[in-house]
Amino acid sequence: METLHKKVRLSRSLTLLSFFGLLLLFTLWYLIIHPLETGKPWVIWLVHMLPLAFFIPTMKSGNPRNHAWLCFVLILYFNEAVLAATTRVDTRTFGIIYALLVVVLFTAAMMYARWASQYARLSREQDSNASHV
Template sequence: MQALARKTHLSRLITVGSYIALLALLTLWYLVVHPLEKGNSWIIWLLHVLPLAAFIPTVRSGNPRGHAWLCFLLLLYFNEAVLAATTHTETRTMGVIYGLLVAVLFTSAMMYARWASQYARLKHTTENTEESS
């Protein structure tokens, strides 16, 4: 049970760190490094950040089911990262970093959802057996 608690805690730390890093990367890319010429970069930035920002309460609370839903959303971001890495030479580096960051976030959120659910189930089972004896 201790090993499962450690794995859950570590995956949560990695999830929170990579989530914040992804939001920062998108902000830097769309508003600072590669803004649009027409000055509407903030609209593109909002389209990228708002779906992720919707999961701020989930990431803060540590809800395993919400982390699983975050993984579904991250599949769209991964597709965009692969396109950015393979289509234009000017976005190649950002696309690779973006893809790696999304892959780390996806994996850590998925493992957190799995381990946190297992830990909660195990903790609930342990508490029930202690109460019955």
């Protein structure tokens, strides 16, 4: 049970770190480092931020089910990250960092969803067994 609790804490920490790292990367890239010449870089920034912003309450609450839903959304981000890393030279570094953050976030969120659910189930079973004794 203690090992599972450590896994939950580690995956939660990695999830939070990579989630907010991804938000920071989008902010830096689209608004400061590589803004579009159209004069409205905040529109592209907003398109990238809004789907993830819906998961901020999930990041606060730690709901395992919503972490699993985040993984489905991350598939779209991974596709874009691979394209950014492989299609243009000026976005290669951004794409590689972007892809790494998405992979870490996906893996950590999925493992958190699994381990946190297992931990909650085991805790309920232990509480149930303790009340029957």
